[in-house]
Amino acid sequence: AQSVAQPEDQVNVAEGNPLTVKCTYSVSGNPYLFWYVQYPNRGLQFLLKYITGDNLVKGSYGFEAEFNKSQTSFHLKKPSALVSDSALYFCAVRPQGNKLTFGGGTRVLVKP
Amino acid sequence: EAQVTQNPRYLITVTGKKLTVTCSQNMNHEYMSWYRQDPGLGLRQIYYSMNVEVTDKGDVPEGYKVSRKEKRNFPLILESPSPNQTSLYFCASSARKQGVGTDTQYFGPGTRLTVL
Numbered sequence: 264a265q266s267v268a269q270p271e272d273q274v275n276v277a278e279g280n281p282l283t284v285k286c287t288y289s290v291s292g293n294p295y296l297f298w299y300v301q302y303p304n305r306g307l308q309f310l311l312k313y314i315t316g317d318n319l320v321k322g323s324y325g326f327e328a329e330f331n332k333s334q335t336s337f338h339l340k341k342p343s344a345l346v347s348d349s350a351l352y353f354c355a356v357r358p359q360g361n362k363l364t365f366g367g368g369t370r371v372l373v374k375p
Numbered sequence: 376e377a378q379v380t381q382n383p384r385y386l387i388t389v390t391g392k393k394l395t396v397t398c399s400q401n402m403n404h405e406y407m408s409w410y411r412q413d414p415g416l417g418l419r420q421i422y423y424s425m426n427v428e429v430t431d432k433g434d435v436p437e438g439y440k441v442s443r444k445e446k447r448n449f450p451l452i453l454e455s456p457s458p459n460q461t462s463l464y465f466c467a468s469s470a471r472k473q474g475v476g477t478d479t480q481y482f483g484p485g486t487r488l489t490v491l
Contacts, residue, residue, distance in 0.1 A: 272415075297479070306379075306465055306482035307418075353417060362433075363408075363480060365417040 286354030398466030
């Protein structure tokens with residue numbers, strides 16, 4: 264069975280500092296990996312995805328993520344965090360099929 | 376504007392009173408899905424639909440029904456709601472690509488349901 268783990272419930276970072284949100288997954292076969300962001304009182308918005316090819320994926324709002332097959336990880340990163348990046352972030356995995364499985368979410372708080 | 380819409384956005388009801396949450400998408404997507412979001416549990420899939428008249432259970436289907444009579448609509452029905460169905464519900468849709476499966480999912484704004 265496929266699963267996604269986001270080990271940190273919350274990440275606190277000062278504005279301007281690098282931001283990392285961790286995600287590890289367990290799935291058979293080659294996964295499709297996604298990051299979504301949820302702002303307060305809003306639905307989930309797509310940030311980026313890894314399907315195949317370059318392990319470093321660039322997405323919206325300056326975010327990027329690195330696919331590491333040996334460590335089964337897909338950590339989300341941003342070089343310089345903004346206060347407006349404060350939100351709930353979800354990692355999701357989709358093996359070769361249709362079912363998307365989400366992690367529990369990580370709340371990011373960027374302090375001025 | 377490409378979007379997924381849900382109605383109502385907020386609903387407070389009582390145990391046992393049937394309700395329907397509507398979901399509609401204007402992107403001609405084949406795949407649609409319902410999720411519930413609970414603190415610490417992420418999003419869990421309730422039901423999904425690969426196309427018109429094709430639906431299947433997700434991870435937590437008990438107490439819910441769906442139908443897919445038209446491609447754009449995918450209503451979620453709670454025949455006899457109970458307090459444990461108090462949650463935030465999201466509808467999502469995506470295109471399907473041959474040989475790849477479903478692509479990026481687009482989410483509605485959510486429906487916050489409280490069952491007293």
